Amino acid sequence: MISSRDNARIKWLFKLQSKKYRDQSNSFLVYGEHSLEEAKKNGFTLEIYTSNPNKEGLLISEELMRELSLTETPSDVLAICKKKEYPTLSNKILMLDDVQDPGNLGTLIRSAVGFGFSTIIASHQTVDFYHERTIRATQGNIFYASLIKAPLIERIEQLKKLGYKVYATSSYGSLKLKEIIPSDKLVLVLGNEGQGIKQEILDLADYKVMIETSHIESLNVGVAGSIIMYEWQV
Template identity: 30%
Template sequence: MKQFKIESLQNPRVKLWAQLLDKKGRDKQGLYLVEGIHLVQEALRYDAGVETVLYSEERGLPAEIAACLNDGMVERIAVTEQVLIKCSDAQTPQPVIGIVRKSAKTIEQLLASPESLVVVVDGVQDPGNLGTIIRSADAVGAAGVVLGKGTVDLYNPKTVRSTMGSMFHVPVVETELLPLLDLARSRGIQLVGTSLQASRSCYDMDLTVPTWIILGNEGKGVSAEVAAQVDTGVIIPMKGRSESLNVAMAATVLLFEAMRQRGDRPRPV
């Protein structure tokens, strides 16, 4: 594929790319930004829908990215540092940015999993928390992650960075939760939520059956409507004086307990 060069900040394409820093622009174009060598490399490796790669004319196309572009199907454009800054959310602009199509994953993929282990996120607001939840789901080989309305945008640059590439490894679907949870229950999936008022320990809960773990907002928890759909509430036992765990930490504990119960042998890290 022919390589292009763009230097002007007034270039129409640069203006469109800069709009992807905002949710409105991402929704309108159906695209989002991926910044940095590792994330762009992961997006290319896992066929995440990269349409264009922007790279620093001054620093050149990183060798790791060039190795993933051998088929010539992805457009590559050399740009000035000023263009990278205009299109970047990071404090220090990365040498490469990917312009990526939004995912077309469907909820049926998660419902069809015979030993389904899914995380359902209801209103989590912090990009770092959402990114950690997705990374933990990826780490245990979960079937996917479902994001309900009111959850921070998956394609927010801060969320994308915090997933460290895991959003390209595990299906992440955005949808209305109430009809989905009702459908999941009709398929025999148990819906498990965390609660400080619960009497049942997560270690006493059978997580070997198809299970969806429901997690809520950092301050308010799961909404009343979603909480009403939960089959069983569990508590994560603690010996110290901490009142509760961060939502991302709670997700990690529950996911790894499910992996332990299922007899999955983790790979060395």
């Protein structure tokens, strides 16, 4: 059993809590039995660690597992997983303009996979896809998504040439959600929690969409995106 933070393997696990090392190694950490099972099912697992001697994996102390988990109720298992190397384009694409909250991002990834938007393109300023809170919020669905970071204006122009229609959410949208018959190939753009979508991206949209609400000005981006993707699912 490994119990020292000075162990080389443990040092590497702590380093993978940093985006810098996740990017350098093209790998990331997942926590919990469910996420681990999804990783194994899809062939993304590299190494498994556990504090439970009755479970699969390299045994580490409960204290180290608590320190690595970063939550009040730590799991007894974690794994190093590899990132998907060759993202694909689905007919329905979710695009994110500077979404900052890891929980919102994880919720959107989970909903996107569930409703057929399996390609997710995010600006470079969007929070890391592989942040621990994002991973947890996806509930293992991250292994079914194609995740891409890219300059959004450039990518929108490319997708339009491929026949995609671009729908951007806006509080002042010209079309209400229920009025829209979505295209077979579409890009749904969601914006930053506080600032929304940048004007230069809104200007490229084929349609601006709003969700009608009662008594509230706007919805959380994770909620709004999930509602639209549900309505437009395959």
